[in-house]
Amino acid sequence: MTAVRTPTLAAAKLVFQRDMTLAWRRWDEVAQPLIFYVVVTTMFPLATTPDLSALRQIGGGVVWVAALLASLLALEALFRADVEDGTTEQWVLSGQPLGYLLLAKVAAHWVLTGLPLVIMSPIVGTGLGLPTSVWGVLMLSLLLGTGTLSILGGIGAALTVGVRRGSVLLSLLVLPLAMPLLIFGSRAVAMQMDGDSPAGPLQLLAAIFFMALSLGPLAMSAAIRISVEN
Amino acid sequence: MSWTWFHKLASPPHAYRILGSLAPWFGWASLALILLATWWGLVKAPADYQQGDGFRILYVHAPSAWMSMFAYVVMAIAAGVGLIWRIKLAHAAAAACAPIGASFTFLALATGSIWGKPMWGTWWVWDARLTSELLLLFLYLGYMALRASFDDPQRADRASAVLALVGVINVPIIHYSVDWWTTLHQPASVTKFDKPSIQLAMLIPLFIMIAGFQLYFGWAVSRRLRGEILRRERNANWLREAS
Amino acid sequence: MDLQGFIHMGGYAQYVWPAYGLTALILVWNWWAARRSEAEALTAAQRRNELARERSS
Numbered sequence: 001m002t003a004v005r006t007p008t009l010a011a012a013k014l015v016f017q018r019d020m021t022l023a024w025r026r027w028d029e030v031a032q033p034l035i036f037y038v039v040v041t042t043m044f045p046l047a048t049t050p051d052l053s054a055l056r057q058i059g060g061g062v063v064w065v066a067a068l069l070a071s072l073l074a075l076e077a078l079f080r081a082d083v084e085d086g087t088t089e090q091w092v093l094s095g096q097p098l099g100y101l102l103l104a105k106v107a108a109h110w111v112l113t114g115l116p117l118v119i120m121s122p123i124v125g126t127g128l129g130l131p132t133s134v135w136g137v138l139m140l141s142l143l144l145g146t147g148t149l150s151i152l153g154g155i156g157a158a159l160t161v162g163v164r165r166g167s168v169l170l171s172l173l174v175l176p177l178a179m180p181l182l183i184f185g186s187r188a189v190a191m192q193m194d195g196d197s198p199a200g201p202l203q204l205l206a207a208i209f210f211m212a213l214s215l216g217p218l219a220m221s222a223a224i225r226i227s228v229e230n
Numbered sequence: 231m232s233w234t235w236f237h238k239l240a241s242p243p244h245a246y247r248i249l250g251s252l253a254p255w256f257g258w259a260s261l262a263l264i265l266l267a268t269w270w271g272l273v274k275a276p277a278d279y280q281q282g283d284g285f286r287i288l289y290v291h292a293p294s295a296w297m298s299m300f301a302y303v304v305m306a307i308a309a310g311v312g313l314i315w316r317i318k319l320a321h322a323a324a325a326a327c328a329p330i331g332a333s334f335t336f337l338a339l340a341t342g343s344i345w346g347k348p349m350w351g352t353w354w355v356w357d358a359r360l361t362s363e364l365l366l367l368f369l370y371l372g373y374m375a376l377r378a379s380f381d382d383p384q385r386a387d388r389a390s391a392v393l394a395l396v397g398v399i400n401v402p403i404i405h406y407s408v409d410w411w412t413t414l415h416q417p418a419s420v421t422k423f424d425k426p427s428i429q430l431a432m433l434i435p436l437f438i439m440i441a442g443f444q445l446y447f448g449w450a451v452s453r454r455l456r457g458e459i460l461r462r463e464r465n466a467n468w469l470r471e472a473s
Numbered sequence: 474m475d476l477q478g479f480i481h482m483g484g485y486a487q488y489v490w491p492a493y494g495l496t497a498l499i500l501v502w503n504w505w506a507a508r509r510s511e512a513e514a515l516t517a518a519q520r521r522n523e524l525a526r527e528r529s530s
Contacts, residue, residue: 155396159389163379172375173393176368177400180407187411208403219396222313226388264500268493273479283483290496330503337499341492348488446500453507460514464521 011096012104019108030112037070041124052129059128060189067117074113075153076167083161099217106154114146137192141185144205151216158223240317243468249452256449263442271435287345293443295338301331306398309391321387326454332370358412369397
């Protein structure tokens with residue numbers, strides 16, 4: 001009798017759906033990064049000035065920094081539960097291309113953390129004086145940026161699984177790599193506000209995203225194998 | 231073509247001996263070149279038209295910056311070789327490069343900052359090169375922190391190797407993004423600083439210093455790598471017979 | 474360049490000398506740390522050898 005092999009896409013979908021279902025049961029964990037996001041963006045006016053025209057100067061940057069930090073918060077626990085209960089080992093042994101399964105997991109994580117940040121960004125942006133005209137660019141840049149960050153964070157999380165106080169180490173590893181995203185993302189918003197075309201930085205963000213999408217799963221599966229096999 | 235020399239190089243006892251005999255040559259040559267470059271740069275080279283004798287800091291700043299990037303690339307290549315071909319010695323070499331590279335990065339930042347004070351009026355300026363060096367320092371620190379967080383040496387080797395490879399891909403991206411970021415706000419003083427009128431007479435000590443630093447790097451890595459080999463080859467027979 | 478000029482560095486002495494001093498410090502520190510790292514590993518290895526020899530004799 002021939003063994004039936006699950007097609008990779010179906011396997012990836014299973015991983016994705018499993019994570020979504022698990023998150024649905026613990027939605028408070030999903031809400032935490034979002035709340036953190038709003039709290040951090042509130043800190044900046046309190047720390048500087050309530051004057052919206054002054055806040056507008058750095059508003060794009062503040063929204064971006066807050067989004068990066070909030071995403072990082074959620075990333076440390078990305079693989080922890082799966083490594084602990086042996087699910088990751090099953091993935092490695094499954095014969096499926098590990099990169100696809102991990103990408104599915106990262107995708108689920110992004111839908112639960114990155115996407116809400118993108119949707120909330122006009123609201124927190126308004127609080128920092130950003131005009132309606134930049135909402136589109138803000139959301140598009142964050143869409144690409146949080147997506148890239150989820151992949152970079154996935155690599156970092158895979159490397160640091162099981163490490164004591166791994167979240168600080170993870171931030172230390174991922175943030176320097178995320179600085180180009182920050183530069184291009186916040187600059188796109190600023191250029192849109194000044195009336196210049198943000199096409200340049202947006203295209204660069206897209207290029208970085210696609211590079212992360214193609215090379216990221218390779219690095220992630222190498223990292224997971226290292227963490228699981230030792 | 232015979233690859234035996236390559237395989238022999240990857241053998242710890244062989245590498246231990248070779249590094250032991252190479253190191254003194256690297257060491258003395260680097261000392262001579264660094265001293266020569268220091269004298270040449272501080273005394274013989276003519277003063278700059280715009281910056282006077284202050285520009286002489288170039289002779290320690292630029293070689294440090296160069297070495298900081300060189301060391302990172304060497305570290306990443308060694309880590310990659312170790313990861314792909316599973317050669318433990320390569321992992322040991324990567325580990326040896328890290329603290330040296332990080333020191334050079336710190337030195338580049340410090341000398342750059344010191345140079346900036348008389349030239350730009352502040353101790354720090356967010357220009358492309360200094361900002362890139364700062365991010366490079368973060369990459370080094372992250373690498374060393376990751377290594378230190380594992381008790382299992384094999385996991386430490388391989389995890390930090392993945393990180394080094396991801397980092398080295400990012401280095402050009404970081405450089406480009408920071409460069410682009412600063413060109414939007416290019417203050418006039420920075421442009422003046424960017425292009426001092428460099429004549430050949432001023433470049434010679436720079437090249438000698440870079441050569442000296444390279445040999446110094448070779449010496450330091452050789453010594454550290456020998457230490458790593460001793461630590462990693464704990465119960466190997468060749469060690470027992472050697473001493 | 475005479476000795477006075479050498480020390481004075483055209484008015485930039487307070488920047489040039491700390492920069493070169495810091496460089497010397499870093500180079501010396503790396504020299505010392507590399508030698509120490511190797512020496513420690515060597516003594517540890519020698520100690521392990523002696524213990525092994527004692528145990529086997």
